[in-house]
Amino acid sequence: LSNIKLIGNSPAEPIIPDTVYDPKQRYLTLRTNQKAFGALKLRSEVSFLCRQVLRDEGFTEVETPLLFKSTPEGAREFLVPTRNQNMMYALPQSPQQYKQVLMASGILKYYQFAKCFRDEALRSDRQPEFTQLDLEMGFANGSDVQRLVERLLKRIWWEFHGIELGPFPVLTYRTAMNEYGSDKPDMRYDLKIIDINDIIDSYLPPLQREYVHRFYKYELISVPNMKMHDGTFNTITKKLKEIGNLGEKMTGDQREIYRAHIYNQATRSRFRDNLKAIAPHLSEEILDKVMEDLVNRKLLRINSLVFLAKRKRESNSGGSTLMGDFRKALASVLEQKGYLTIKGHKFAWITRFPLFTKVEPDDTEPGQSSRNGYKSTHHPFTAPLNDHVTTTFLHPLRALGQHYDIVYNGVELGGGSTRIHDALLQRAILEEVLDVPASKLKDFQHLFDMLASGCPPHAGLALGFDRLVAMLMGSNSIRDVIAFPKNNNGVDPMVDSPSLVTPSQLEPYGILMENPPAVE
Amino acid sequence: LSNIKLIGNSPAEPIIPDTVYDPKQRYLTLRTNQKAFGALKLRSEVSFLCRQVLRDEGFTEVETPLLFKSTPEGAREFLVPTRNQNMMYALPQSPQQYKQVLMASGILKYYQFAKCFRDEALRSDRQPEFTQLDLEMGFANGSDVQRLVERLLKRIWWEFHGIELGPFPVLTYRTAMNEYGSDKPDMRYDLKIIDINDIIDSYLPPLQREYVHRFYKYELISVPNMKMHDGTFNTITKKLKEIGNLGEKMTGDQREIYRAHIYNQATRSRFRDNLKAIAPHLSEEILDKVMEDLVNRKLLRINSLVFLAKRKRESNSGGSTLMGDFRKALASVLEQKGYLTIKGHKFAWITRFPLFTKVEPDDTEPGQSSRNGYKSTHHPFTAPLNDHVTTTFLHPLRALGQHYDIVYNGVELGGGSTRIHDALLQRAILEEVLDVPASKLKDFQHLFDMLASGCPPHAGLALGFDRLVAMLMGSNSIRDVIAFPKNNNGVDPMVDSPSLVTPSQLEPYGILMENPPAVE
Known part of the structure; x- marks a missing residue:
């Protein structure tokens, strides 16, 4: 180096990499x-x-x-x-x-x-x-x-x-809305929304099937093998409360209602009560059959985290259902708690x-x-x-x-x-x-x-x-x-x-x- | 061909290539x-x-x-x-x-x-x-x-x-304006504008040189070997009249003045008169010397088409001088008459x-x-x-x-x-x-x-x-x-x-x- 030529001015304050500048x-x-x-x-x-x-x-x-x-x-x-x-x-x-x-x-x-x-x-x-x-x-x-x-x-x-x-x-669009509750489904994780209308319908008298579920859909997400007492359930219910009316009673205005459970023998009857609450037209006999069917299909298993939901059928409303938003929030909590890894290019x-x-x-x-x-x-x-x-x-x-x-x-x-x-x-x-x-x-x-x-x-x-x-x-x-x-x-x-x-x-x-x- | 399927409508009017459409x-x-x-x-x-x-x-x-x-x-x-x-x-x-x-x-x-x-x-x-x-x-x-x-x-x-x-x-910029009369010179053809101030100046008493040509420039374009009676001269003068004040007397307001000639023995004195008209400060003796010099430099030759011009020195005015516009028009007439081919990529x-x-x-x-x-x-x-x-x-x-x-x-x-x-x-x-x-x-x-x-x-x-x-x-x-x-x-x-x-x-x-x- 034999010569230095100044070609411009520098600022009074030094410029430091990775400073957060205005x-x-x-x-x-x-x-x-x-x-x-x-x-x-x-x-x-x-x-x-x-x-x-x-x-x-x-x-x-x-x-x-x-x-x-x-x-x-x-x-x-x-x-x-x-x-x-x-x-x-x-x-x-x-x-x-x-x-x-x-x-x-x-x-x-x-x-x-x-x-x-x-x-x-x-x-x-x-x-x-x-x-x-x-x-x-x-x-x-x-x-x-x-x-x-x-x-x-x-x-x-x-x-x-x-x-x-x-x-x-x-x-x-219909599949995306039904299975992922979103027209922009994140398919990096499964956590599919299960449509349980068919299950419920199968126990209804044929004539009722024609009209009972024309306006409402019953949906469920089931996550198996939750560890007890690791705080996941509380974190999830807290987070989900921020998003929607989790656990609230459905009134005429409410389009969607959700309830979350960790399913086990102790909570079995609570789950049944909730199902009855959102499907009050089902007789006790049909309720029993539906419960048994859900267990047989492994949707209700010991230590599964289960979301139950009822929503109006409004496939044209676009965007996402509340269950779809829950699914996303759920995934992020499950990832945070080590149950799930969200990565890849889907x-x-x-x-x-x-x-x-x-x-x-x-x-x-x-x-x-x-x-x-x-x-x-x-x-x-x-x-x-x-x-x-x-x-x-x-x-x-x-x-x-x-x-x-x-x-x-x-x-x-x-x-x-x-x-x-x-x-x-x-x-x-x-x-x-x-x-x-x-x-x-x-x-x-x-x-x-x-x-x-x-x-x-x-x-x-x-x-x-x-x-x-x-x-x-x-x-x-x-x-x-x-x-x-x-x-x-x-x-x-x-x-x-x-x-x-x-x-x-x-x-x-x-x-x-x-x-x-x-x-x- | 076993099947034709109509996939759209066609307009009532047939579509004909190279029609000029609205x-x-x-x-x-x-x-x-x-x-x-x-x-x-x-x-x-x-x-x-x-x-x-x-x-x-x-x-x-x-x-x-x-x-x-x-x-x-x-x-x-x-x-x-x-x-x-x-x-x-x-x-x-x-x-x-x-x-x-x-x-x-x-x-x-x-x-x-x-x-x-x-x-x-x-x-x-x-x-x-x-x-x-x-x-x-x-x-x-x-x-x-x-x-x-x-x-x-x-x-x-x-x-x-x-x-x-x-x-x-x-x-x-100065060269372009002086030699081509334009800051966007078309260099596919020569037809350069000759600055004759130096020639004129060289015959002036030294003191006069200091101030006489500070405001005006004398310029010339010379095209040798014109054929007589092929109409080129008339076409050119007609076209140039559309562009500028060719041949007009200069008044106080006029920035530029131009005169065109086919130079020969018969028009020699007319050229000299025109030069005198735009440079009235030159003595008869100096005029003679300038004429001789122009001839020696082959700017005035028998059957040359000669443009003589005087303009204010205004180098910042940008765009083009009238002489520059003349040069372009001249080139297009000369091309049309077969004296010149304008082509290439310059x-x-x-x-x-x-x-x-x-x-x-x-x-x-x-x-x-x-x-x-x-x-x-x-x-x-x-x-x-x-x-x-x-x-x-x-x-x-x-x-x-x-x-x-x-x-x-x-x-x-x-x-x-x-x-x-x-x-x-x-x-x-x-x-x-x-x-x-x-x-x-x-x-x-x-x-x-x-x-x-x-x-x-x-x-x-x-x-x-x-x-x-x-x-x-x-x-x-x-x-x-x-x-x-x-x-x-x-x-x-x-x-x-x-x-x-x-x-x-x-x-x-x-x-x-x-x-x-x-x-x-």
Whole structure:
């Protein structure tokens, strides 16, 4: 060393690795924290690999506009004022419409790393802007898309974890909700929810079977071989009380009721009483038979931890049942207590989702809800199952759609569907089922025209790319894989966006502030 | 063929290749027009190749936020209202600030295919949203960036044209303006502009040389071996009259004056008269000497087409001189008449741009202009030449900056600079030279903090990716390479965006329409 040249200034405070820096100093976190820095490198590598794989598969990356327009479907959009009076762009929540147009344009294998925007109440791990790996295939159906995405994900997990994944299991939405109490089942552990309706039903007089259990489901989780007095049961019941109404009496309003037991001879009668409490229509004789049957099936065994539950059958409500939430909490306690190890990489496809969902009275989400009381479970472009087209119009809530989600370790990584490619069917679903008013229907005119122009059948999917990278590096937060994430208030603390604008800035757009700031 | 299954409807009208479809039916154009379709394929392939090359060079692709904030520099931004009263995001015109922050974050080789937005009066070939291949390098300077970009462009031209390009010539801004009359010189043909000031000066008394030509430049283009009577001269003079004041007498207001001749014995005296007319201070004796010298230098030859010009020296005015515009028009006529072939692939770097430009009285562009009467020629983060730091503050208009443009066949493909990496210098330029008011200066606080945290010297560049692909396929319009381009009014005719919004849509944002539509 013969010469030192100063090329810049250094800060007064020394920079120390792994200090927790203020989010305003995001650059110091990135500079000093190996995990934060590595996340950006990983993200770059994963996106490159995806492009490489998709290109090899014959896909074309197409950039679609971000200055789009406000449409009646979907969640809340950000608006972008223009100088053209009262005309505004909207930022897209997804490139859905444009990518369908690409199918009618002859780009039969399309993908894009698409920037998407959602102006919604921010939950803990949501961002107002996010990235989707968006893709669509023409002359293809959902299973073509699923096979492709499976190849892609296997390749990614192989390259970054050295793991060769087997075929992804496919579960229907109904199976997932019944067996795991969730449409995003974590399949790294078993703990399946057992439907005991069949058992109960088998002891009912035939006529009663027809109507008794049309509205309620009886479910059970049974964990064998609990050790006594290791505190597990108390921890679990405490935790479960935080989640739901464990052990509470069911009233008319309560959709779900749960009771937990360690089953043994001493608690046998308590279990029987609870079963009777939630199924008061069963005679003492039938109760005895059901109990015996549950014992024979080894669902009631000495020192088993048993959860008993009754819930309304509401398969369209989506998300998870309370029993599903219990299952997850249970797993985490069992892991903590050494009964279970939660690890591995479990992908699954969830299919055959209900096409529509009931609009709840307190549903204030704009867009998807309709005057008919239904909303699209995902979006109104999803095709019904081929044999559910009639049902779609006669009993919308019973119709199943060609939607599919890809789930990893209990987290939804993305979803897609086979789309409607028939202009008349598309129009009828918007107009008749969703009752979109004529004034809004014309916003879809380009879509009807495009479908009528001879559009091939097509299907696609979007992967939450932030989520994908986070999962890949074993992180629960997408913030860990975003260079400059926004906080829960939608604020980028580093540059301090969004910022206060002045009334004069709004002038060119012909808009005024409702409450202008006191001083400009 | 044993079975035909109908999988969709076809339109009533037959679809015929190469029909010119309405922009509303963009999908039919893409489906039937090989060039339009091929452009999207090419674009996808070029972006993939760029990523491949940059990854091999050790670059990391980082996505930076699109929901940014309004800042005082730059052209017009689009605003995005939020539910947080009077707080708005702005869509970025470039990721400039974020990418500089990445330099302080240790991502020393950054790139991104960045979506950029500009809310400006749309000129014929501008789009409100466009894509830049944006990159930045830490512990690097402009020539590192130039060498990298040169490797990248050579690779692209090799892959897509099979052409091995030689080293790109480097011209200073001054040379480009003097020799080609443009900061985007088309170097596929020679037709250089000859500066004849030195010739004239050499015959002036020494004292006069000091002041006579401080404000004006005398220039000449000479094209030898014109055929007589083939109409070229008339076509040229006609075309040139459309562009500028050819042959007009100079008045006080006119910056530039031009005269064109076919030089021969008969027109010799006319040429001499014209020279005298634009340089009336020259004595008859000096005029004779200059004429003789021009002849000896073969600038005046029998049957040469000669342009004579006088213009104000205004090197900072950028863009092109009238003589530069003439040169381009001249080349196109000469090509048309068979004197010249314009083809090939000529890249060039243009360097040493003036750091600041005078604000013209009619300059209504917001942002960059300052109360001091200067604006940044490019942006306020460009570093002055190392030996121009003092000049920057004493004579801002004389200071040259470390900016560079990459030009291809007379079109600017992109530009970049070595950035200021010293917090104090950055602050002083904004505060003292550009006279940014304190209230706006605080919007740059994160930048000052970041630079003060020990930020390495860095330089970068952004390539207009739409333009690059258009040039690569020999198209003059970026619309040809955009899947869903907007028209001159910023309208996407296919989906009809932007669209009319209702006052109620604006409610959550606390903004009102100045002139609400009559009926909602």
